[in-house]
Amino acid sequence: xxxxxxxxxxxxxxxxxxxxxxxxxxxxxxxxxxxxxxxxxxxxxxxxxxxxxxxxxxxxxxxxxxxxxxxxxxxxxxxxxxxxxxxxxxxxxxxxxxxxxxxxxxxxxxxxxxxxxxxxxxxxxxxxxxxxxxxxxxxxxxxxxxxxxxxxxxxxxxxxxxxxxxxxxxxxxxxxxxxxxxxxxxxxxxxxxxxxxxxxxxxxxxxxxxxxxxxxxxxxxxxxxxxxxxxxxxxxxxxxxxxxxxxxxxxxxxxxxxxxxxxxxxxxxxxxxxxxxxxxxxxxxxxxxxxxxxxxxxxxxxxxxxxxxxxxxxxxxxxxxxxxxxxxxxxxxxxxxxxxxxxxxxxxxxxxxxxxxxxxxxxxxxxxxxxxxxxxxx
Numbered sequence: 001x002x003x004x005x006x007x008x009x010x011x012x013x014x015x016x017x018x019x020x021x022x023x024x025x026x027x028x029x030x031x032x033x034x035x036x037x038x039x040x041x042x043x044x045x046x047x048x049x050x051x052x053x054x055x056x057x058x059x060x061x062x063x064x065x066x067x068x069x070x071x072x073x074x075x076x077x078x079x080x081x082x083x084x085x086x087x088x089x090x091x092x093x094x095x096x097x098x099x100x101x102x103x104x105x106x107x108x109x110x111x112x113x114x115x116x117x118x119x120x121x122x123x124x125x126x127x128x129x130x131x132x133x134x135x136x137x138x139x140x141x142x143x144x145x146x147x148x149x150x151x152x153x154x155x156x157x158x159x160x161x162x163x164x165x166x167x168x169x170x171x172x173x174x175x176x177x178x179x180x181x182x183x184x185x186x187x188x189x190x191x192x193x194x195x196x197x198x199x200x201x202x203x204x205x206x207x208x209x210x211x212x213x214x215x216x217x218x219x220x221x222x223x224x225x226x227x228x229x230x231x232x233x234x235x236x237x238x239x240x241x242x243x244x245x246x247x248x249x250x251x252x253x254x255x256x257x258x259x260x261x262x263x264x265x266x267x268x269x270x271x272x273x274x275x276x277x278x279x280x281x282x283x284x285x286x287x288x289x290x291x292x293x294x295x296x297x298x299x300x301x302x303x304x305x306x307x308x309x310x311x312x313x314x315x316x317x318x319x320x321x322x323x324x325x326x327x328x329x330x331x332x333x334x335x336x337x338x339x340x341x342x343x344x345x346x347x348x349x350x351x352x353x354x355x356x357x358x359x360x361x362x363x364x365x366x367x368x369x370x371x372x373x374x375x376x377x378x
Contacts, residue, residue: 038070039114042133044126046075046095046103048206049082049285051160053180053292054309055119056086058164061175062117063088065168069114074106081266085182102126106133115139119164122154139171160309178312182292184274185267197277198230199365203246204239205282209346212282212300212353214242218249219358220280220365225250227366232272234286235259278365282353283309291318298364302353303342319364323355 077094095103102125116135120126123143152170165175235243279290290297291311306320
């Protein structure tokens, strides 16, 4: 058996030791980076909830492939409860950055890892941040501005889960893009015995471009209640007025709103989603949480296609609603049909999102035979 190269983590496959695949030696490297304790793998993913959950397959591949290493994740401190449920990260190193920018610096504990893995972006800023940590090796997509990194090419219109699994595959670690599940809480928010599980509606999103109109969420809530199903409207941080507006227009009691000015604690949110009959949500972190917990979901897409961020089919458990523009001048495979046709940070709902109707959502949630008042809606 060939021993791992000095300063690089050994690859483990099915219990057999060995050196890293040949490609692993082509990344940025510095000999002798192993620390005194377990060698560390530093992963950069300093983004939001949905971003982190889409990276679970890649993180699990690192955990399986390098079982003798400590997996360190550089990410926002607020994601600590999520990381605890993922069973593939040993330690979260809190970092801060504006919006989706690359952090200016990493904690001291990030220095000199045996391996650094860039799951944050294509570079060069994120590459250079990791290079400054003096890792034994750096796994990342290649970028002309960082010539020491000779990883695979970045593909612009690629599904987020597949992208990071492909990166690790290039370096010799197999990753399953559907390995997304996280452990549900021991006590879920399921209804007491004999009562119906709620339909959870989440009207919020970081940008208005991804917010389906309040009146449409309210119409769905009202008619789901007419069909005999309880409804809960969730609010993330700063979204309480939006959730209350949906509940008021739907004629729901104030108690139907879950989450105040600061949103729900993550464990409480997990319990609610895990116990729901279905989650209706835009392209947000809560959609990815429903996927991770195996809760049936109806996800409303626009302006970004589900081919980039959508849930796996999972036996039909998750339905992505998406209506790109039609017409002979919009060929199959175009950016308009399958890529990023609109501005995800726009201040108005995207036209593709507005093409999704109330009756369409109700049919997805309840089934065509159960949709009340199907004469129309907002």
